[in-house]
Amino acid sequence: MNITRRHAAILPAALAMAGTAAAQPAFPSRPVTLVAGFPPGGTVDLLGRILAPKLTELWRQPVLVENRPGGSGIVASQAVAAAPPDGHLLMIVPITHVTNASLHRSLPFDPIADFTPITLMASLPLMLVVGNNQPARNVTELMALVRERPGRLNCGSGGNGTSQHLACELFKSSGNLDIAHVPYRGNAAALTDVMSGQIEMLFDQMAVAVPHVREGRVRALAVTTAQRSPALPDVPTVAEAGIPGFEATAWFGLVGPPRMAPEVASRIQRDVASVLALQDVRDQLSNQGLTLVGGSPAEFGTFLRSEMTKWSEVIRRSGARVD
Helix, strand or coil, X not given: CCHHHHHHHHHHHHHHHHHHHXXXXXXXXXXXXXXXXXXXXCXXXXXXXXXXXXXXXXHCXXXXXXXXXXXXXXXXXXXXXXXXXXXXXXXXXXXXXXXXXXXXXXXXXXXXXXXXXXXXXXXXXXXXXXXXXXXXXXXHHHHHHHHHCCCXXXXXXXXXXXXXXXXXXXXXXXXXCCCEEEECCCHHHHHHHXXXXXXCEEEEEHHHHHHHHHCCCEEEEEECCCCCCCCCCCCCEHHHHCCCCCCCEEEEEEEECCXXXXXXXXXXXXXXXXXXXXXXXXXXXXXXXXXXXXXXXXXXXXXXXXXXXXXXXXXXXXXXXXX
């Protein structure tokens, strides 16, 4: 084969390789955005603010946190689902990522098929709190009060489909209780109304609730985990306090657009894991009540599907709907 014919034979393969390289540039090749589908100040935003500077150092590219609140994460999810699959737009997701499908008649995306799972990062127990003006001193007394006044006591949450909302629905269905759900734009406003007596109860994130419990602003009745929390070891679990088998925990993971290259998703997972393993990061997360979890993209994908199955049944039994 002469040189001209040889080059002609090699050229298509070379062009194909060049096209592949162009379609999948080295990661990261430009600034990376971590999307938070909720307002600043919550745990989703907090995780982004902790990760961003560390990943900036590691990747030598700016990593920015962008808050896109709306629809319990739907606005942000729609943007990420339509983004290029190169890893430069990622999203920190809580449980609403898999519960919105059951709470809404339709979504502009599929929470499983239209995202690439990267890793489960952390979990966070919840705590059932009531205002100091409430007569109930424990879960049994609260349940008795609800039965005396069906439909008249209110359980707040940080929004429809949040972990607080789902814990409330699980409490209602497991205890056969008639409680009104009151969604807020973020759990801070709900907690303020519990303290002022505007609503009666809230399943709040422990990291947020514990300081207020210790300072006497609200009363802790139970934690939602299977075991008691070292932070407040005298507070029983909901299961101990009257509803056997009750467990509801908030969690936070990282996803990307659909069809991300497996090697990019794995690279991001490994780098995020290395950041979360840093002692100062672990201390920051521990101070917020967060427990590190970790895991591969495949493991997180399995987890997302199992959570979607579990909570869709809770939502179906409760009859909860957003639209």
